[in-house]
Amino acid sequence: MRPTVLFAGRPDDWPVYAPALRAALKAAELDAELVHHADDPARVDYIVFDPNGPITDFSPFVRCKAVLNLWAGVERIVTNPTLSQPLCRMVDDGLRQGMVEYCVAHCLRHHLDIDRHVLNQDGVWRGSDLPPLATERTIGILGLGQLGAAVGQALAGLGFDVAGWSQSPKDIAGIACASGPEGLNQVLGRAEILILLLPLTDRTRHILNARTLDLLPRGAVVINPGRGALIDDTALLEALGNGRLRHATLDVFTTEPLPPDHPFWAHPQVTVTPHIAAVTRPESAARVIAENIRRGERGEPFLHVVDRARGY
Structure with missing residues (x-):
């Protein structure tokens, strides 16, 4: 039949x-x-x-x-x-490749601080503002499933120091893997750029909140192409306002499409993309x-x- x-x-x-x-x-x-x-x-x-x-x-x-x-x-x-x-x-493969390309592009953007030059075409020569090399930058990834592992290995291939956290122990070449509550704290404490690629469950909802955001190095960047509700929006806006975070690049949101009056749209330290990282x-x-x-x-x-x- x-x-x-x-x-x-x-x-x-x-x-x-x-x-x-x-x-x-x-x-x-x-x-x-x-x-x-x-x-x-x-x-x-x-x-x-x-x-x-x-x-x-x-x-x-x-x-x-x-x-x-x-x-x-x-x-x-x-x-x-x-x-x-x-x-x-x-x-x-299409989802995996799309996610790798999105995350690598935005990591390089923030690592090289490209916005400083693109948004300041004002005749000022800022040649003394040299970024570190990839080997001097730690990128943290929360979530080491198929997508997280692929993104982490791509970034490691560019020379970045990649630290990853997952709910269960993992062993992935090129990534310093951690798990458990203490492992999460360790990864957050090192992550100058943090990528969220966790599934959304009761355990991961608002995993980035006022307490965990405060563990990040001052001036860190958050990139979220995973699930919107992984982040407490109020805590994120506060961390951007007090200088704990330098920028947040967000592709997913608790409510989609993101309402036109949401503060993320007009915030100078937030980049909004319309859920295009991995289509x-x-x-x-x-x-x-x-x-x-x-x-x-x-x-x-x-x-x-x-x-x-x-x-x-």
Whole structure:
């Protein structure tokens, strides 16, 4: 029997994802029926899921073998009480490469203090303001999963001293790895540039708050392409105001789109980007989805299965 694959995303995404998914399924030698509406949910074998899509109740999908998330983050679905099927998060080369490029670009921007020159084209020669070399700069990364590890190793390859923290112990070449409460304090205490790439769970919500921000070296920079609620916005604004932080580059926010009247927009020490650091790209995401469907049809373990207890 041909498996039925339901694309449960926004209607305007269907014309973009449909050809990519069909091509990936064909390349994986899968004869599947791809649909964007299910008249009978009981006939659906796999759900390609967008958290902004139409499905909130998974209980009618009694034959569904897996829910395949289009996003790396799963906080908007993992606690859904109707979800009984295996949930797989998106881990693909396009997301990884996009995140590496975003983080490296903004680290170099702040490391070299490029804004000082770009924003001050005023005829003043500031040739004495030499930045340190990468080997003299410590970058901290909170979160050493697929994305955090890739970003850390890319920065280490440029010569930066990279210190990383994760909730469970890790051993990653080029990164001084730490875990646990004391490890978090140590990484924060060294991080002249801090990148947040943690999943959002009850344990990581507001992990950057008044206490932890105060551990950073004075004049540090925060870059957040992970999840908006990892940061207490009020504490961040206070740290920028009192000089504890030099700058914050933010790609994700507790409320998105960021409201027009939010103080981040007009703050001279905040850079706002519109959640573009790691965007799911249909072609590369479709290959990951097709591989998981292939595995499901052959009775093999799925890739990137979410641990419900941990929340990611």
